[in-house]
Amino acid sequence: MPTFLTPGRHGYSVRFSRTRPDTLAVATSQYYGLAGGGTLFFLELSPDGSTLIEVQKLEWSDGLFDVTWSGTTESAAACGAGDGAVIVWRVGCAAPLRVLRAHTSEVCSVDWPRSHLLSASWDTTVKLWDPESEACLSTFVGHSQLVYTAAFSPHSPATFASVSGDGHLKLWTCTEPSRPAAVVKAHDAEVLSCDWSRTETHALATAGSDGLIRGWDLRRLTSPMFTLKGCECAVRRVQFSPHAPSIIAAGSYDFTTRIWDLKRGCEPLETIRHHSEFTYGLDWNALRPHQVADCGWDSLVHVFTPRSLA
Incomplete structure (x- = not known):
């Protein structure tokens, strides 16, 4: 069974890529999400399927509580963070593509199967986003x-x-x-x-x-x-x-x-x-x-x- 250790980071969410069966994203946080930062890991299964290999590791200043792959943008994934941000990354890029800010508390759920992105938060709201323009289209209360x-x-x-x-x-x-x-x-x-x-x-x-x-x-x-x-x-x-x-x-x-x-x-x-x-x-x-x-x-x-x- 392929296993990967995220040292000093506690796992919150794991998602297989929508287009590449051997690629995964893992959202993690320090100190059980109570303090410290977060890390997004991009992983790949080895060709024989026996090992999980780290492709990239990306850091954020607050905990990361969920991750979802884009259904329309190749190799892009979004994370929900403890500072209320939704961060969009792409495999191979060191800096975020987008940072979406409108929530006032932790974002613990993200979903992005088509062009629009959905985020749910401890602030009791759900928000609908256009990630390309970074616009919050609607807030559901x-x-x-x-x-x-x-x-x-x-x-x-x-x-x-x-x-x-x-x-x-x-x-x-x-x-x-x-x-x-x-x-x-x-x-x-x-x-x-x-x-x-x-x-x-x-x-x-x-x-x-x-x-x-x-x-x-x-x-x-x-x-x-x-x-x-x-x-x-x-x-x-x-x-x-x-x-x-x-x-x-x-x-x-x-x-x-x-x-x-x-x-x-x-x-x-x-x-x-x-x-x-x-x-x-x-x-x-x-x-x-x-x-x-x-x-x-x-x-x-x-x-x-x-x-x-x-």
């Missing part, structure tokens, strides 16, 4: 507590979801920033993560500090389609597999990454225990079936194929 994740729908470019410490899942249309299109009380706890199904157009999953993962049919939000229990602590990341619609992965504060197959019931298919601290970042490789990357506060990045899916 509706959550009463910090927003942990905001993610565009892969099926409807003008739609995104957000989840917050207020326990709510909210659906938004980019053209209507004044109010959400739909609201559901998703958990009786903080909602830390959400993810859209890549194949089921109306399916979305949420994960909370209650250790639960819930699936939602956006056509009928009165009750969840499913509830998965298996994590012993908060679920920090949840993500549908891009290759199999019934497969879900989650990373938890109980130091595990777990895999579920909805076709086989609500118990985890596999529990992976290779971190000694919170598992914070998680991503499926969209270009290589069943390959997963995770990262944690133990400064380790792993790339692996779950044994249950091999």
